[in-house]
Amino acid sequence: MTTMITRTAPDAGFRGGIDVRVSLRDNAGDGASAFDGAWFPRSRDLALEVPELIAELDRRGVRVERFTYAIDAWSPAPRKIVVQGRTVRTGGFRSMDPGVVCLTWAGGVRRADLLVVPPETDVLTGARALRLCTRRGLPRSPQMVLAAARSTPLPQVPEYPRAV
DSSP, X not given: OOOEEEEOXXXXXXXXXXEOOEEEOTTTTSSOSSOXXXXXXXXXXXXXXXHHHHHHHHHTTOOOOEEEEEGGGSOOOOSEEEETTEEEEEEEETTSXXXXXXXXXXXXXXXXXXXXXXXXXXXXXXXXXXXXXXXXXXXXXXXXXXXXXXXXXXXOXXXXXXXX
């Protein structure tokens, strides 16, 4: 059975004034790197998150036709999602790494693997992971990239002696 959800994502890919957290290399889909970017969703609800991601990528010139994900890492998702008047097919697979989602476009010729920054990740680590995934030469493991994003020390606020 195919479930259709018609959801109109805001024009600029924003939810209540909060931007969609995604990074994408300029030449995404060329196969030259382990990851073509990263996505930092706010929840594990694909019916809510995917339309906004697709709308944001459309704005950036990437017209996603298919979105695939690790089925056990997300809440159930419809097989087709309508975003801004067009249908994007989704597919969940048990064999996929839960730390990666895959996008295809240009008739299936172009493919991008995005590292998924888990929604429960702190914002600073998430921002670092988004930035790291636009670089070449990353390890192929999502866990190693996230560990590298966490390895940068958190900013320290100096403690001043209290006046007694």
